[in-house]
Amino acid sequence: MKIFYSVLLCTLISAASFSQKKEKIKKDSLKQKSIKLDEVIVTGKLKKDPVFSSIANKYAKKIVQPKNVADLFNNINGFSVIKRGNYAIDPSFRASQYEQLNIQYDGGTKAMHACPNRMDPITTHIIPEEISKIEIIKGPYTVRYGATFGGIINLVTQKPNYEDYGFHGKVSAGFESNGNSLVNLAELQYITEKFDIVANVGYRDFGNYKDGFGTEIPSSFSSSDYGIKLGYNFTKNQRLKLDWRQSFGRDVLHAALPMDTEYDNSSILSVDYKIDNIADVIKSISVKGYHSYVDHLMTNFNRPSFMMMEAESAVEATTIGGKIEMNWQPTEKLNLFSGIDVMNISRDGGRVRVVKIMNGNTLPTPMTFNDKVWQDSYITDLGFFTEAKYNLSEKSILTAGIRYDNVTSDIKDPEADFATMYNLNKRTEHTFSGTVSIKKMLSENYVLEAAYGRGTRTANMIERYINHFTVGQDPYEYIGNPDLKAEVNNQFEIGIKGFEELKNGFDSFQFETSVYYSHFENYIVGIVDNTLTRKFMPTVNPVNPKVFQNLDNAYKMGFEASLQLNFLENYNFKTAFSYVDTKNKDLDESLPLTPPFTTKLSFGFEKENLWANAQYNLVSKQDNISASFGETTTKGYQTLDLRFGGKPLKNVTLGVAVLNVFNQGYNNHLNFSFTNQANFGRTPVTEPGRNFSAFLQYKF
Structure with missing residues (x-):
């Protein structure tokens, strides 16, 4: 790490000494405002964007009171969410989830x-x-943003309006009827030609919601957040930005997890620097560094198991990383991006158990045990990459990239039983990934894309080092395996998108579709080991734990399609389809967390100051399941959402919505099951019933 930051500092010093010759900016096929720094991946420029990339935005018109960022994915084609309650929600894309997706903020944090x-x-x-x-890249089709297995998700935070100097701000408030939930946000920014500052603070308080059957689901939480962004422009082509944010979750109920969160505190600091338009060959140099820390406490104090055993677990995670990238153009047709990135993840913490009842007998004196959760472990990934874009012709662009990752991992404080299972030494892995793709403009309005990507993912810390903890959807104890090989995704994809002007009352028609196939090597899954027994509560079924192992015979394939018809100037009809099929041939079943076939139909009206939308969601039955993962068949369901919004005054935005209009009772296939909950069996968590929502925002 010291070497990396020394290189970072030297780069900053040397970059400042480069000539600052201005480069004539070439026009592209799409109009786009200037972007500060490399906080975005998808620029909106057809010739520069990665293949199979897309942007989702305009959340004020589409989303109402998101519980957390994962809720923003609900209306993006190909996405599902994995739900354990209202707070612990993860996005899933094409049956890839967790570390299989490269999720980051602002281009790398x-x-x-x-x-x-x-x-x-x-x-x-x-x-x-x-x-x-x-911003979404739908597969391992770029090597510039870290090791990538199933795709990249870049969450771009709001930027100051650099064209409007002085003080500005906004305040907003929202309410949901189902749970009597409140959301508040205030933001203030001050912008000058040389520097800018943005500060925001938010508070959210969500209560338990009722599902469509009228059952109250334990899912309440509150959270407070604030953030500060500072930017300084040394010159017209040099900018430095510092971003600091903290989040504080409190009293979080997790319907599908064995414990609840007492507090969850996180701090994130990032620093970005870029010098642009340097010289004829060296176009730009960008540098990023970040540090995040999460302090988490969970307990079972309000759970049924508390009568037999008190459990309290304090854990922490630290993530440190950075990136240096140079954009250089040796010839007019060849554009290269080369760089180094690094990420270090370290975790520690333990669980204190006070056992009151053992083997059915009440102990005269409770017994106290201390369990090591993370066993003081770390993983460091140092990556080197080069990606080239070559203009084969005016209408064809070839992209090729290669990446090498040096991954070191170690466990510094192992439990005795874990140490006896493995020969625990510091481990170094070498992985290679790459991509090649072509983008061809068939005409002014139609684009054909084809790509192959080899994505890699080394085992995460749970898969390496967890020791007899229940971390899956099922009630099994899981044991890590520090000798796991890295997963490999060989993904092929071909797609076409287009736009056409129409007549006779129909304004325009646009569509996008693609099909893909992935062959997996060394796919990581938990397999029951009949030679081992449970460590905690050994008489409770299932007695045998699962151990993470590699499997080779696995694949996924699927397609996505969307189209939009715009007519009568302000009206539109949209439809989107997504389907993925997965197979684990070794166990003769689907891979875990494979979403069902999903269709969305939408009819909308949109003007600058007034909009309305009705969306009908059709989700099919899912009987292609992973029984070994504890999945069960999920029934299909249909829901209707209505949204209406407008700007009654110049700086005021008002929105109202009715979600799940018909009060449908259902559960998403990816939802985890109720765990350690009074009056709930081990069945999937159900979704909210009818919900009325309102939102008000004032800008100044």
Whole structure:
């Protein structure tokens, strides 16, 4: 790490000494405002964007009171969410989830969870209203943003309006009837030509919601957040930005996890620097560094198991990383991006158990045990990459990239039983990934894309070092395996998108579709080991734990399609389909957490100051399940959401919505099951019933 930051400092010093020759900016096929720093991946420029990339935004018109950032994915084609309650929600894309997705903020900043049950995923550590757009690369089709297995998600936070100097701000408030939930946000910014500062603070208080059957689901939580962004422009082509944010979750109830969160505190600091338009060959140099820390406490004090055993677990996670990238152009047709990035994840913490009843007998004196959760472990990934874009012709662009990752991992304070299972030494892995793709403009309005990507993912800390903890959807204890090989995703994809002007009352028609196939190597799953027994509560079924292992015979394939018809100037009809099929041939079943076929139909009206939308969601039955993961068949369901909004005054935005209009009772296939809850069996968590929502925002 010291070497990396020394290189970073030297780069800053040397960059300042480069000539600052201005480069004539070439026009592209799409109009786009200037972007400060490399906080975005998808620029809106057809010739520069990665293949199979997309942008989702305009959340004020689509989303109502998101519980956390993961809720923003609900209306993006191909996405589902994994739900354990209202707080611990993870996005899933094409049956890839967790570390299989490369999720980051502003082009590289990361904050990894501290809880082994993912009570605090990366999506909980930022204010949802602060996200201006979500950028998606749908597979391992770029090597520039860290090791990538199933795709990249870049959460872009809102930026100051650099064209409007002085003081500005906004305040907003929202309410949901189902749970009597409140959301508040205030933001203030001051902008000059040389520097800018943005500060925001938010508070959210969500109560238990009722599902469509009228059952109250334990899911309440509150959270407070604030953030400060400072930017300084040394010159017209040099900028430095510092970003600091903290989030404080309190009294979080997790319907599908064995414990609740007493507190979850996170701090994220990031620093970005870029010098642009340097010289004829060296175009720009950008540097990023970040540090995040998560402090998490969970207990079972309000759970049925408390009568037999008190459990309290304090854990922490630290993520430190950075990146240096140079953009250089040796010839007019060849554009290269080369760089180094690093990420270090370290976790520690333990669980204190006070056992009151053992083997059915009440102990005269409770017994206290201390369990090591993370066993003081770390993983460091140092990556080197080069990606090239070559203009084969005016209408064809070839992209190729290669990446090498040096991954070291170690466990510094192992439990005695874990140490006897493995020869625990510091381990170094070498992984290689790469991509090649072509983008061809068939005409002015139609684009064909084809790509192959080899993505890699080394085992995460749960898969390496967890020791007899329940971390899956099922009630099994899981044991890590520090000798796991890295997963490999060989993904092929071809797609086409287009736009056409129409006549006779129909304004325009646009569509996008793609099909993909992935062959997996060394896929990591938990397999029951009949030679081992449970460590905690050994008489409770299932007696045998699962151990993480590699499997080779696995694949996924699927397609996505969307189309939009715009007519009568302000009206539109949209439809979107997504389907993925997975197979674990070794166990003759689907891979875990495979979503069902999903269709969305939407009819909308949109003007600058008034909009309305009705969306009908159709989700099919899912009987292609992973029985070994504890999944059960999920019934299909249909829901209707209505949204209406407008700007009654110049600086005022008002929105109202009715979600799940028909009060449908259902559960998403990816929802985890109720765990350690009074009056609930081990069945999947059900979704909210009818919900009325209102939102008000004032800008100044």
